[in-house]
Amino acid sequence: MAKIIINGGHKVAGQVTIGGAKNSTVALIPAAILADTPVHFDNVPQILDVKNLQYILAAMNVHSNFHDGDLTIDPTTIKEAPLPATAIKSLRASYYFMGALLGRFGRATVTFPGGDNLGSRPIDQHIKGFEALGATVTEKDDVIHIDASENGLKGARIALDTVSVGATINIILAAVRAEGQTIIENVAKEPEIIDIATFLNNMGANIRGAGTDTIRITGVESLKAQNTHTVIPDRIEAGTYMSMAAAFGDGVTIQNVIPEHLESYTSKLIEMGVDMQIGEDSIYIGPSRPLKPVAIKTMPYPGFATDLQQPITPLLFLAEGESTIIETIYPKRIRHIAELRRMGAELSSLNPGEIKVNHSERLVGTTVEAAEIRAGAALVIAAIMADGQTVIDNASHILRGYDRLAEKLRGLGVDLQIEGVDLINLMP
Numbered sequence: 001m002a003k004i005i006i007n008g009g010h011k012v013a014g015q016v017t018i019g020g021a022k023n024s025t026v027a028l029i030p031a032a033i034l035a036d037t038p039v040h041f042d043n044v045p046q047i048l049d050v051k052n053l054q055y056i057l058a059a060m061n062v063h064s065n066f067h068d069g070d071l072t073i074d075p076t077t078i079k080e081a082p083l084p085a086t087a088i089k090s091l092r093a094s095y096y097f098m099g100a101l102l103g104r105f106g107r108a109t110v111t112f113p114g115g116d117n118l119g120s121r122p123i124d125q126h127i128k129g130f131e132a133l134g135a136t137v138t139e140k141d142d143v144i145h146i147d148a149s150e151n152g153l154k155g156a157r158i159a160l161d162t163v164s165v166g167a168t169i170n171i172i173l174a175a176v177r178a179e180g181q182t183i184i185e186n187v188a189k190e191p192e193i194i195d196i197a198t199f200l201n202n203m204g205a206n207i208r209g210a211g212t213d214t215i216r217i218t219g220v221e222s223l224k225a226q227n228t229h230t231v232i233p234d235r236i237e238a239g240t241y242m243s244m245a246a247a248f249g250d251g252v253t254i255q256n257v258i259p260e261h262l263e264s265y266t267s268k269l270i271e272m273g274v275d276m277q278i279g280e281d282s283i284y285i286g287p288s289r290p291l292k293p294v295a296i297k298t299m300p301y302p303g304f305a306t307d308l309q310q311p312i313t314p315l316l317f318l319a320e321g322e323s324t325i326i327e328t329i330y331p332k333r334i335r336h337i338a339e340l341r342r343m344g345a346e347l348s349s350l351n352p353g354e355i356k357v358n359h360s361e362r363l364v365g366t367t368v369e370a371a372e373i374r375a376g377a378a379l380v381i382a383a384i385m386a387d388g389q390t391v392i393d394n395a396s397h398i399l400r401g402y403d404r405l406a407e408k409l410r411g412l413g414v415d416l417q418i419e420g421v422d423l424i425n426l427m428p
């Protein structure tokens with residue numbers, strides 16, 4: 001089991017460069033199988049999710065090569081084949097193989113996706129979309145079979161009942177080579193969705209409206225990559241380093257960011273009194289005191305991201321008063337609370353989705369467990385701030401989505417070790 005061991009108490013300082021967005025990358029890789037040519041990405045993060053997606057591709061005879069952020073995928077010899085259930089279960093985004101295989105072959109058989117346990121994570125809106133496009137969906141023994149091979153996929157009008165990142169992207173993947181026009185209403189507007197649409201449009205797809213409430217797709221027969229697609233920077237990774245820098249930094253410049261993607265986050269930091277200078281593609285965070293408490297409510301983009309509610313928590317410990325968080329997307333996303341309390345922090349959740357965070361400047365190192373990726377990120381920041389040593393167990397949840405974590409933290413002056421993961425395996 002992977003562990004991160006941090007000897008806390010050393011302030012972070014210097015520069016850190018943000019990697020490509022995990023939530024773009026994990027959709028771009030399945031999307032690549034829609035192409036009739038090899039595809040090439042750069043700024044790909046070195047994370048466990050990429051490794052597992054490469055493993056899934058290999059099962060379908062899709063060769064991929066990943067080196068130093070450059071990823072080439074050759075889907076030209078793809079074959080339909082059973083997908084490895086362990087890898088599918090290792091990440092949420094394996095559900096994108098449903099849409100991508102449906103788009104490519106008119107049918108898909110995929111084990112129910114795994115990923116972090118944030119409470120219930122239904123995929124009814126994905127299925128509603130596939131059915132509207134003409135597919136039959138059946139589920140047996142945790143395996144979902146989606147089939148439109150007899151009559152093919154036909155464009156349709158689909159109104160999502162819930163704003164869902166995954167359903168929006170999955171329906172795009174299925175519809176992009178379907179016959180006719182698909183209109184998806186009440187879609188998610190996350191920057192990662194625009195990134196996927198840009199990648200597909202550059203290969204000849206016809207997707208309009210990504211980033212607005214309605215997406216219109218006119219199906220095309222073939223997709224061909226003509227150039228390298230650069231993955232957008234990870235706004236959640238950037239927000240994590242911003243929280244760390246504001247909570248326990250002596251001047252940190254965070255490079256390779258798109259500040260517009262972080263507006264709801266930066267506005268909360270400004271409200272708290274964080275000293276911040278926002279450049280074109282970098283953000284400098286200076287030592288900031290005193291800090292004011294804030295009220296946060298997580299919302300779909302462009303609202304405050306659920307994926308940043310845990311990473312901002314250690315910063316809230318330093319505010320002079322009680323901050324409140326209302327988690328509307330995943331009310332059960334509170335698995336950081338018990339662990340942070342073990343480190344001496346004062347925070348609680350008495351009602352579902354409502355978290356109160358109090359001033360708790362002195363944290364002490366102990367053994368804690370990362371229950372999921374962002375709970376783990378909060379623990380990493382708390383461990384850096386804490387007196388003594390913190391051992392974070394179950395750290396593969398964190399390494400699933402944080403690019404070159406050890407290298408970046410050491411570059412900022414953090415004393416840490418990662419054990420129990422084959423790091424060579426993370427950088428094929």
Ligand SMILES: CC(=O)N[C@H]1[C@@H](OP(=O)(O)OP(=O)(O)OC[C@H]2O[C@@H](n3ccc(=O)[nH]c3=O)[C@H](O)[C@@H]2O)O[C@H](CO)[C@@H](O)[C@@H]1O
Pocket residue numbers: 023026092093120121122123124125126127162163164165166167188300306307328329330
């Ligand atoms: C790989 C990836 O991009 N993961 C992100 C994606 O997850 P994911 O795409 O799984 O999250 P969704 O946007 O789909 O979920 C948003 C909300 O809709 C609900 N829902 C979703 C689909 C569905 O069919 N039915 C339904 O009820 C979910 O339970 C949740 O309450 O967006 C989440 C919300 O921003 C982020 O936390 C994840 O980091």
Ligand SMILES: C=C(OP(=O)(O)O)C(=O)O
Pocket residue numbers: 022091092093115116118307373374401
């Ligand atoms: C919940 C997350 O990821 P996933 O959807 O891949 O589980 C996340 O990135 O915070």
